[in-house]
Amino acid sequence: xxxxxxxxxxxxxxxxxxxxxxxxxxxxxxxxxxxxxxxxxxxxxxxxxxxxxxxxxxxxxxxxxxxxxxxxxxxxxxxxxxxxxxxxxxxxxxxxxxxxxxxxxxxxxxxxxxxxxxxxxxxxxxxxxxxxxxxxxxxxxxxxxxxxxxxxxxxxxxxxxxxxxxxxxxxxxxxxxxxxxxxxxxxxxxxxxxxxxxxxxxxxxxxxxxxxxxxxxxxxxxxxxxxxxxxxxxxxxxxxxxxxxxxxxxxxxxxxxxxxxxxxxxxxxxxxxxxxxxxxxxxxxxx
Amino acid sequence: xxxxxxxxxxxxxxxxxxxxxxxxxxxxxxxxxxxxxxxxxxxxxxxxxxxxxxxxxxxxxxxxxxxxxxxxxxxxxxxxxxxxxxxxxxxxxxxxxxxxxxxxxxxxxxxxxxxxxxxxxxxxxxxxxxxxxxxxxxxxxxxxxxxxxxxxxxxxxxxxxxxxxxxxxxxxxxxxxxxxxxxxxxxxxxxxxxxxxxxxxxxxxxxxxxxxxxxxxxxxxxxxxxxxxxxxxxxxxxxxxxxxxxxxxxxxxxxxxxxxxxxxxxxxxxxxxxxxxxxxxxxxxxxxxxxxxxxxxxxxxxxxxxxxxxxxxxxxxxxxxxxxxxxxxxxxxxxxx
Numbered sequence: 001x002x003x004x005x006x007x008x009x010x011x012x013x014x015x016x017x018x019x020x021x022x023x024x025x026x027x028x029x030x031x032x033x034x035x036x037x038x039x040x041x042x043x044x045x046x047x048x049x050x051x052x053x054x055x056x057x058x059x060x061x062x063x064x065x066x067x068x069x070x071x072x073x074x075x076x077x078x079x080x081x082x083x084x085x086x087x088x089x090x091x092x093x094x095x096x097x098x099x100x101x102x103x104x105x106x107x108x109x110x111x112x113x114x115x116x117x118x119x120x121x122x123x124x125x126x127x128x129x130x131x132x133x134x135x136x137x138x139x140x141x142x143x144x145x146x147x148x149x150x151x152x153x154x155x156x157x158x159x160x161x162x163x164x165x166x167x168x169x170x171x172x173x174x175x176x177x178x179x180x181x182x183x184x185x186x187x188x189x190x191x192x193x194x195x196x197x198x199x200x201x202x203x204x205x206x207x208x209x210x211x212x213x214x215x216x217x218x219x220x221x222x223x224x225x226x227x228x229x230x231x232x233x234x235x236x237x238x239x240x241x242x243x244x245x246x247x248x249x250x251x252x253x254x255x256x257x258x259x260x261x262x263x264x265x266x267x268x269x270x271x272x273x274x275x276x277x278x279x280x281x282x283x284x285x286x287x
Numbered sequence: 288x289x290x291x292x293x294x295x296x297x298x299x300x301x302x303x304x305x306x307x308x309x310x311x312x313x314x315x316x317x318x319x320x321x322x323x324x325x326x327x328x329x330x331x332x333x334x335x336x337x338x339x340x341x342x343x344x345x346x347x348x349x350x351x352x353x354x355x356x357x358x359x360x361x362x363x364x365x366x367x368x369x370x371x372x373x374x375x376x377x378x379x380x381x382x383x384x385x386x387x388x389x390x391x392x393x394x395x396x397x398x399x400x401x402x403x404x405x406x407x408x409x410x411x412x413x414x415x416x417x418x419x420x421x422x423x424x425x426x427x428x429x430x431x432x433x434x435x436x437x438x439x440x441x442x443x444x445x446x447x448x449x450x451x452x453x454x455x456x457x458x459x460x461x462x463x464x465x466x467x468x469x470x471x472x473x474x475x476x477x478x479x480x481x482x483x484x485x486x487x488x489x490x491x492x493x494x495x496x497x498x499x500x501x502x503x504x505x506x507x508x509x510x511x512x513x514x515x516x517x518x519x520x521x522x523x524x525x526x527x528x529x530x531x532x533x534x535x536x537x538x539x540x541x542x543x544x545x546x547x548x549x550x551x552x553x554x555x556x557x558x559x560x561x562x563x564x565x566x567x568x569x570x571x572x573x574x575x576x577x578x579x580x581x582x583x584x585x586x587x588x589x590x591x592x593x594x595x596x597x598x599x600x601x602x603x604x605x606x607x608x609x610x611x612x613x614x615x616x617x618x619x620x621x622x623x624x
Binding site for chain 1: 316318321327332333337339340341404405420430431435444451497528539540570582593
């Protein structure tokens, strides 16, 4: 029978053809990820084995303990960088979600002067390439006196046009009749935002959280350019200097452990929230 | 006019309880601004102002110490006529990279998205996760990973495999040989190009109208390829456009791969892209006015490409218009129409 083939419910022989066709690509894309997972647990002799091995044989946590020991011997302990990173990430994601959902509510459901213009500006800003304006951003941070202030990690990454765009598209799907009924019952804007909008847009909030998290967690620019005080820099930055500075034998193992530490949170968060992300992406179209 | 009259009325009758049942009330502009204000402020300070500053700086000579000196269009003229590296390496590299990773990655992500949508949900979810995960592998994880794979001695993963297969007899210095740098950066770029644009396309395809596929098969559409061209794509143009914008931004932003892998400037400028050139002038040579001019050029190029994608994907299409339907969203058990 011909007809709908998109999103089939059951497995059919015809699908095998497609699986076989894309399997090489899936393997090519997935292999490096498997490699990161394996590499971090390799003991010294496997890291430098000849011929080099892909999979780990005798998994060990040696690299991780070395990483911790090494940072203890340097001036600033690992825990300090970890603390910076956790604070910065938590505050940025929290603040970004708050501001993004509030503006999404305003752009989608409140009619006010300048709304269309703001939506348009934000849509253009999706194409904004942040590395292109690193220098002016640096000047702004200087003028605001935020050099070596934790806020310099946070504020530049709070406004994320893509996240606002996706959340706004999702809020637009909330039926007006529902909001009107709530207004009739005497609800204020704040009530509507907290009790009607927020519970209904959880998938979009999850998606925005992932996007902001990925940006903050892996961000190195703020540490490199807005901070001279090493104790205020983030884990990402420390891991990066570690990887670049230690081309020694011991450094390789630490680098492998560092790469896993930086990658894993992204992966876990996405696996947990992937259903919600897909749900949000259904409304991602630009019309 | 009507809005003004309305305002006057409400002002004249303060005792009368304001109508609360209308979402759209013009007289309450502040309500909207109250909610969008904080975001707008941060957006202005860290996105809008820097862009404006970049434009202003691009007309000056600025070394980060002395006050900027106005030089007119000199920086732009220099880019076009006097920057040998830019014309010889940076521009061609950027174009090649953008075409292969931007357009190639875009087509690849569409084909993969479409293939995944022809599979059952469990298989699709696993495959989508695998394909998406490289786009999360930025910074340190990416550097370590590819440095090990492309390591120049015989203990490097790729060298060892190729020697075992007998393709090469001597290890290749992947990351110092100018011939291989751009292709390597392109491969890594492609590898990490299945980002949220890719997810958007999957969602777009999954949301296409089921009845149309049946109708099409009656109308004589026989294979999946025809189905894709005539049914699927016209229905998911908004998602295609979103993905296109993401692909364009990614293609120009991702130049950092090269800096992280081989440093800046890359050996022989072999994998120097626009973003690296900005970094080179701005933070290594401290010619910030000139760097700003390159930034402006970069932002303009991205805008231009996006405009092109826009024109291509929002053409007046009678089929697309007629067939568009509200997307149903499942949220926490409630159905939003």
